[in-house]
Amino acid sequence: MSAEQPLIADLFEVDKRLTLKPVVDFNNYLRNAFADGACRCHRCIERAGDEAGYTHRHTFEIEGRTLNRRFTNTAGSDVLLMLKKAWLSYTKADLVTVGPLDMTTLKSFTEPSLHAHLLALLPASGLARESDGQWHLQLLAD
Numbered sequence: 305m306s307a308e309q310p311l312i313a314d315l316f317e318v319d320k321r322l323t324l325k326p327v328v329d330f331n332n333y334l335r336n337a338f339a340d341g342a343c344r345c346h347r348c349i350e351r352a353g354d355e356a357g358y359t360h361r362h363t364f365e366i367e368g369r370t371l372n373r374r375f376t377n378t379a380g381s382d383v384l385l386m387l388k389k390a391w392l393s394y395t396k397a398d399l400v401t402v403g404p405l406d407m408t409t410l411k412s413f414t415e416p417s418l419h420a421h422l423l424a425l426l427p428a429s430g431l432a433r434e435s436d437g438q439w440h441l442q443l444l445a446d
């Protein structure tokens with residue numbers, strides 16, 4: 305029976321890391337990054353919601369709900385700041401901010417119910433993009 309002890313300890317360790325404040329903050333941030341309804345910015349209203357030609361999307365369908373990204377606190381630099389704090393707290397290592405993004409690690413401290421939000425926010429904020437199944441962090445222009 306003693307062989308099971310390390311396993312239980314491992315599980316406990318995982319749970320404990322998910323309760324670290326920066327990790328909790330990151331999940332709350334993802335949850336609050338979107339507001340209900342379609343984007344009502346000047347540009348979207350003028351174009352009646354036609355996002356053709358947009359570099360980044362404004363309106364999203366996430367789990368059957370229409371949501372818009374809160375621009376005021378979701379610039380790429382804002383997302384990066386929250387991500388860096390959670391990453392350091394969870395992995396005990398600094399996030400490498402340019403190049404391939406380890407989505408397996410990122411998803412391991414992102415609540416499953418927020419994975420869709422994460423996958424929407426990363427490209428919408430300009431922080432990361434996916435190509436051929438691999439996510440890459442980008443140098444931020446803003």
Ligand SMILES: [Zn+2]
Binds near residue numbers: 343346347349
């Ligand atoms: Zn808009």
